[in-house]
Amino acid sequence: MQVPAHVEYERAVSVEHALSLLGRPETRVVAGGHSLIPMMKLRLAQPELLVDINGLAELAFIAKDGDQLRIGALARHADLLDSKVAGQHFPIFHDAERVVADPIVRLWGTVGGSLCQADPSEDLSAAFAAARATAVIKTPDGERTVPVREFHLGPYETVVGRGELLAEVRVPIRPGTGSAYEKVSRRVGDWSIAAAGAVLQLQDGIMKQAGIGLTAVGAEHFVAAEAEDYLRGRAADHDTFTRAADIAAEHCHPAADQRGPEDYKRHLVAELTLRALHRAAKRATAESTA
Amino acid sequence: MTIRIAMTVNGTEYARDVEPRLLLIHFLRDELGLTGSHWGCDTSNCGSCVVWLDAKPVKSCTLLAAMADGHAVRTVEGLEQDGKLDPVQQGFIECHGLQCGFCTPGMMMTARWLLDHHPDPDEAQIREAISGQICRCTGYENIVRSIRWAAEHNAEHKEQP
Numbered sequence: 001m002q003v004p005a006h007v008e009y010e011r012a013v014s015v016e017h018a019l020s021l022l023g024r025p026e027t028r029v030v031a032g033g034h035s036l037i038p039m040m041k042l043r044l045a046q047p048e049l050l051v052d053i054n055g056l057a058e059l060a061f062i063a064k065d066g067d068q069l070r071i072g073a074l075a076r077h078a079d080l081l082d083s084k085v086a087g088q089h090f091p092i093f094h095d096a097e098r099v100v101a102d103p104i105v106r107l108w109g110t111v112g113g114s115l116c117q118a119d120p121s122e123d124l125s126a127a128f129a130a131a132r133a134t135a136v137i138k139t140p141d142g143e144r145t146v147p148v149r150e151f152h153l154g155p156y157e158t159v160v161g162r163g164e165l166l167a168e169v170r171v172p173i174r175p176g177t178g179s180a181y182e183k184v185s186r187r188v189g190d191w192s193i194a195a196a197g198a199v200l201q202l203q204d205g206i207m208k209q210a211g212i213g214l215t216a217v218g219a220e221h222f223v224a225a226e227a228e229d230y231l232r233g234r235a236a237d238h239d240t241f242t243r244a245a246d247i248a249a250e251h252c253h254p255a256a257d258q259r260g261p262e263d264y265k266r267h268l269v270a271e272l273t274l275r276a277l278h279r280a281a282k283r284a285t286a287e288s289t290a
Numbered sequence: 291m292t293i294r295i296a297m298t299v300n301g302t303e304y305a306r307d308v309e310p311r312l313l314l315i316h317f318l319r320d321e322l323g324l325t326g327s328h329w330g331c332d333t334s335n336c337g338s339c340v341v342w343l344d345a346k347p348v349k350s351c352t353l354l355a356a357m358a359d360g361h362a363v364r365t366v367e368g369l370e371q372d373g374k375l376d377p378v379q380q381g382f383i384e385c386h387g388l389q390c391g392f393c394t395p396g397m398m399m400t401a402r403w404l405l406d407h408h409p410d411p412d413e414a415q416i417r418e419a420i421s422g423q424i425c426r427c428t429g430y431e432n433i434v435r436s437i438r439w440a441a442e443h444n445a446e447h448k449e450q451p
Contacts, residue, residue, distance in 0.1 A: 002332045009293065009310035009356045030357070037313075037352040038333045050310070052357055102422025104400060105334060107346045108353075188421045189335075 004040035008049045012056060015138055015165065021051045023140065023163040029053055031074060032109035034101070035117045059112070059167055062086055069171040073112025078103070080111055090171060091283055092179035092197050096127040099181075102189040112166045118152050121191040125152060126213030126222040127181055130197040133171040139164050149221045174209065177201045178284025182272040183215070186259065192216040193259045194268035196224075196248070198276035200236065202284040207231045212244070212273060217265055218253030224273065226251045236281045245273035295359040299324065300368030310356050314348075315339045317355035318365060326366040326395050330424075337423030340396035341365045347403045349422075366395035369402060377440040377447045378402050387436030389427035396423050401437045410441055 012018035021027065028047035030036055031054055039045040053059065059074035062083045069089055071080065080086055081097035100106060100114070100123050114124045115135065128148040135146045140163050148169065151158055160166055183195035195215035201208045210231035212224040227248040234240045254265035296305040299322060306321050318324045318341065327350060330338035334349040341350045342364035369376040378401045381387060388394040397420060404411055404419040411419070416437045417430070425433060 003313065003316070004311040006291075006309070007311050008291070009354065011356075011359075030354075033354070033357070034334045034349070034352050037354070040311075041332060050354070052354075054357065102337075103419055104337060104340060104347050104349055104422040108343075108348045 002038075002041035004037065005043065005046055007040070007047055009052065010049065011052045011054075015056060015058065015167065018051055018053055018056065018165050019138060019140055019163055021049065022165060024049055025162065027051060027162075029113075029116070029165065031113045032076075032105075033113075034105055034109050035113070035119065053165070061168075064089070064173070067173045069173055071111055071169045071171070073110060073115075073166045073168055075111045077101070077106035077109050077111065077114075081106065089173050089177075090131060090179050090199075092127050092131065092181045092199060092280075093124075095179075095181035096123045096183075096195075096197065099123060099183045099185065099195075105189075111169065115148070115151065115169070116158055116160060116166055118154075118156050118158050119191075120155050120218070121216040123181070123183065123192065123195060123215055126195060126215040126219075127197045128169060128171070128213075129222040130199045130211035130213030131171045131179065132199070132209075132211055133169050135166055136168045136170060137164050138167045143167065145170075149223055152221060174201050176203055176208070176284055176288040178280040178282065178287055180276045180279035180283065181213075182276045182279070184268055184272065191259075194254065194265050194272060196269060196272035196276045198273065198280040200231075200277065200280045200284050202236055202281065202288065205235055207234055207236050207240075210244075212248055212276075214248065214252055214269060214273075216254075216259075217269055218255060219248075219251075224248035224251065227273065231277075236277075236284075238278075241274055241277040241281075244277065245270045248273045293356060295356055297358050297360065298362040300364055308355050310354065312355045314341070314343075314350040314353040314355045314358050314363070317358075318350065318363070321355075324365050324367055328392055328395055330392065335422075335424065336393070337396040337400070337420075338393050340399045340423065342399060342403065347400050364399070366398055369398060376402060377443045378405065378437065380443065380447075381436040381438075381440035382433075385435040385439050386432045387429070388433075389429050393423060393425045393427075397425070397433055401440060404437070405441055405444055409444060411437070413438070 026048040179199040197213040199211035249270035292307040328338040330336040
């Protein structure tokens with residue numbers, strides 16, 4: 001029987017209350033709990049205090065605000081998957097959410113929790129990195145913003161410090177943009193063996209901006225920066241995509257494990273990046289002619 | 291150290307002093323004696339512990355009992371109403387939806403939720419809905435048939451007084 005070690009529990013009634021509770025050392029936020037609580041059972045995490053933020057309805061939103069899509073940290077995976085406005089502007093989030101865990105976990109697990117868990121195999125980190133999203137972190141003095149591409153310090157480690165709380169993620173909406181996410185896993189609901197997300201902004205067939213996120217293959221900040229640099233300013237065609245996909249596969253650092261050897265994972269990165277780029281470009285074209 | 295928590299389970303109010311680390315599944319089984327919900331993998335993979343928290347199915351092995359404080363929980367014991375089985379339960383009987391029965395409570399709680407939101411699901415929708423749950427007897431075919439049976443008999447069940 002696996003049970004967590006002794007821990008104290010407080011329920012936050014406001015963001016300010018949560019911040020004051022989080023000022024104490026060895027404190028962790030709990031929302032969905034699907035990662036944290038199993039880690040506590042295994043003593044991989046041993047917080048002294050859990051701060052339950054499930055009551056903070058002000059963090060459970062998904063809305064378009066000018067040229068940004070704003071997603072509250074407490075939005076559930078199922079909320080993002082069901083959100084029409086999110087799907088309209090960023091089909092990449094629907095692609096990714098469809099393959100995050102299973103429907104029951106998605107009903108309770110949160111977007112903010114996924115980012116803060118900082119699991120290298122977690123899908124949303126790469127999707128948000130590809131979309132060049134910004135994390136909004138509440139601090140005792142107010143708030144600060146950090147690009148998602150600088151949010152993760154390494155596996156299970158983020159820039160969110162003591163006394164701070166991830167409150168929302170803001171994604172810039174740019175005209176002529178298409179996006180997609182492609183994942184291969186061993187079975188339904190499992191972590192990625194590898195996955196790739198692409199966000200392309202097209203203008204007259206030329207890539208004005210390109211974002212490529214990679215999951216579970218040791219890409220720094222979940223990003224294929226060299227491939228993005230190659231794409232920017234070039235024509236959105238098959239040869240260009242193929243070359244970019246090869247660059248992405250070359251520059252990531254997959255580790256051999258029970259999910260497969262390194263060369264297989266590199267092969268997946270190239271293939272999934274290529275597919276994501278094609279789908280993203282197709283959707284960008286559809287968007288600009290709509 | 292214990293804290294006082296109170297919640298409604300299948301319409302009945304319960305209050306207990308519990309350790310904050312107590313998991314909801316153990317609260318239901320050990321504190322309240324509601325052993326219908328099963329405790330399986332401990333990692334939110336197998337789904338045998340699925341219960342409803344308010345109106346949503348959740349995996350109660352990765353939820354603290356304290357997190358359900360002040361909420362309404364529904365377990366498999368709450369499917370039957372006034373001595374009458376829920377169509378989902380009847381479906382599992384009619385279509386042999388269980389062999390060993392370990393996954394059954396979670397399967398039925400998810401099925402009830404699915405039918406409340408999609409009264410006429412096709413096979414793909416049913417399989418998607420239960421994709422976070424594992425039947426180690428691999429009786430999926432009959433589980434899908436059972437849920438279909440329930441969908442087909444849901445309306446007539448509701449019409450009866």
